Amino acid sequence: MQFVESTGLSVRSAVWVLQRRETALRFHLFCMVHVGSQSFYDEVAERLGSCDVIVAEGYGQSRRRFVRLRLGLHRLVQRAGKHELVYQHVDYASFGVPVIWPDLDEPEPRDAVARAERPLRSQVLFLGFLLLLPVRAFGVLLLGGRRFLTRSLSLNVEDTTVFTGGGHVSAMVLDDRDDLLVAALSRLHDTRAAERVDVAVVYGAAHMPAVVRHLNAAYGYRPTGGEWLTVHGVRV
Structure with a gap:
């Protein structure tokens, strides 16, 4: 089961x-x-319009500094106008449906204890990762993002690789947030499984292996259809 595919073009x-x-x-x-x-994000937005609930990555209207930095980066790139790639931005409020932000949830007590036991150095590295992510993305945009992404992206359901440096940082960037995400999806299943509801899960592709494994193992959900959207490059 493939999530992201690089064809070379x-x-x-x-x-x-x-x-x-x-x-x-x-x-x-x-x-x-x-x-x-931008056409990729427009296609995503078009499909989100037909969903009943959206489960989104991030912090909504939070005033956290790195969220404001990310949105500011998007606006900067948009104003520049000359770049072929843009930083992700989706206007969830425009769809008029409930939006769930798992990243805002409190972790389970065992996760909170695990966080507290992690070294201070890892906490600092994690904060640095969040703050530098938009800056890195801006560098990709300026230095030839199309070629860089085409060569570097490929992800399937067996892949658990995360480009965060590993160790405690990987756990905080991916594993802890995966736990919050699958917990939110479990609550939706428990409360609305009998309804004909289309739930959109809009998260970075690196989180999807955990989502698929959890929904399959816990409840028996299986892929019944799919399609490819072109992130950039030649449409096929």
């Missing part, structure tokens, strides 16, 4: 539909790449 991102026979609820997994063409 382009990068494509998958949109998978997960469903099970016993219930009507469907999960639509939008495997996001955070730097891409």
Whole structure:
């Protein structure tokens, strides 16, 4: 099961539909790449318009500094106008449906203890990672993002690689947030599985292996359809 595919000419991102026979609820997994063409984000937005609930990565309208920096980067790139790639921005408020932000949830007590036991150095590195991510993305845009992404992206359900330096930082950037994400999806299944509800999961592609494994192992959800969206490059 592929989430992101690099063909050498382009990068494509998958949109998978997960469903099970016993219930009507469907999960639509939008495997996001955070730097891409504006047309890619427009296509994502078009499909989100038909969903009933959105589970989104990030912190919503939080005043956290790195969120403001990310949105400021998007506006800067948009004003520049000459770049073929832009930083991800989706106006979730425009869809008029409930938006769930798992990153705002409090971790379970065992996760909180695990966080407290991690070294201070890892906490500092994690904060640095969050603050520098938009800066790195801006560098990709300026220095030839199309070629860089085409050569570097590929992800499938068996892949657990994260480009965060490993160790405690990887755990905080990916593993802890995966736990919050799958917990939010479990709550949706528990409360709305009998309804014909389309749930959009709009998260970075690196989070999707954990989502697929959890929904399959816990509830028996399986892929029933999918399509490719072109992140950038030649459409095929």
